[in-house]
Amino acid sequence: MATLILVRHGRSTANTAGLLAGWTPGVALDERGAAQAAALPGRLADVPLAAVVSSPLQRCRETLRPLLDARPELELRTDDRMGECDYGDWSGRKLAELMDEPLMTVVQQHPSAAAFPGGESMRVMQARAVDAVREWTARVDEEHGEDAVLLMCSHGDIIKAIVADALGMHLDLFQRIQVDPCSLTAIRYTRLRPFLLRLGDTGDLAGLAPREHPGGEAGVVGGGAGAP
Numbered sequence: 001m002a003t004l005i006l007v008r009h010g011r012s013t014a015n016t017a018g019l020l021a022g023w024t025p026g027v028a029l030d031e032r033g034a035a036q037a038a039a040l041p042g043r044l045a046d047v048p049l050a051a052v053v054s055s056p057l058q059r060c061r062e063t064l065r066p067l068l069d070a071r072p073e074l075e076l077r078t079d080d081r082m083g084e085c086d087y088g089d090w091s092g093r094k095l096a097e098l099m100d101e102p103l104m105t106v107v108q109q110h111p112s113a114a115a116f117p118g119g120e121s122m123r124v125m126q127a128r129a130v131d132a133v134r135e136w137t138a139r140v141d142e143e144h145g146e147d148a149v150l151l152m153c154s155h156g157d158i159i160k161a162i163v164a165d166a167l168g169m170h171l172d173l174f175q176r177i178q179v180d181p182c183s184l185t186a187i188r189y190t191r192l193r194p195f196l197l198r199l200g201d202t203g204d205l206a207g208l209a210p211r212e213h214p215g216g217e218a219g220v221v222g223g224g225a226g227a228p
Helices: 013-017 031-043 058-070 102-109 122-144 156-166 171-176
Strands: 003-008 051-054 076-078 149-154 184-189 194-201
Touching: 003 122, 003 156, 031 058, 051 058, 051 122, 058 076, 058 149, 102 171, 122 149, 122 156, 122 171, 122 184, 149 156, 156 171, 156 184, 156 194
Parallel strands: 003 149, 051 076, 051 149
Antiparallel strands: 003 184, 184 194
8 A cells, every 4th residue: 555654743833942732823833843844855855745634733734835845746635633632721831830740640651541631532632643544545545556655744642643553552652652853754554554664764863862951751742842
């Protein structure tokens, strides 16, 4: 079947401010995120794309704009199921404050039992995202052939949840996965099982160097908001 490339949006103003953005409107790419987005067409220059689908949120659409400008033949389609987790009452709050919430321990250690007040559960988040990628992959496969490539732009927790499903991992283990801003993750779906081809590829190994002032837990909800 078709190959899926998942792009996490570039670094956003919420990432920089240490906020849990969720579906909060008006969250744009910061200066570094815009530069990451500008580099995306070059990183994908050798990859023919049959379709491009995005989360409807601004930071994802801004991430894809340089790629779409470089490939005017591609039409951007949006799918709400690829949107960020609905964090409900937590949306827009500082991650540093949320770390003191009892629910955060559940989110980190037992996410399949976590449901955000006024929002959705992480199980629902994973189910709708996996449904979306499987439906779109099957559609592209039918319309363009099994060698086609589909690109979808989404968010950290969404991509991590999709990867966990592809690897046959329980959702309770998905916090062990990290995908940085504007990283590329590739999955090839087949009739019997998916294959993870790339995970969180940025083409830059600087993030592996020791940090002078390390941040919080790498697997924090929101895909590691505030990550470099």
